Amino acid sequence: MIKYNLKCHNNHEFESWFSNSSEFDNLKKKKLLECIFCTSKKINKSIMAPMVSGTRENNQEYPKNFDKIIRNEKNKLLELRKYVEKNFEFVGDDFSRKVREVFYDKKSKKTIYGTTTAEERKELEEEGIDLFSIPWVNKDN
């Protein structure tokens, strides 16, 4: 942030904050700057008083352990994948048909997993079949 002391052609002085030095010029060119007293658009910089807000470290940089966070998340997803593979029956592309069988057969307690297209998924949703989709991470790499 940079603070400028501004002055209009009627010699009114006021302060204004800008995110950087070129913002003043941009706003002036677009005639978006005006005097807070007389709304004159003939504004000029008076004295410049630069101020820096925040430190560079705070500016939208990834945290230092970003890699580690990603790896941890991936490991959690891998655990989830292992769990599903162990406890659910894989039906592959046949999922939307199979899931209906399970859904409409009230006795069935089968838990299955597989893949659907976005379209199939929408149809199933409309039938009131709740699906749970999980990000499927690769085991290698």
Ligand SMILES: [Zn+2]
């Ligand atoms: Zn003025």
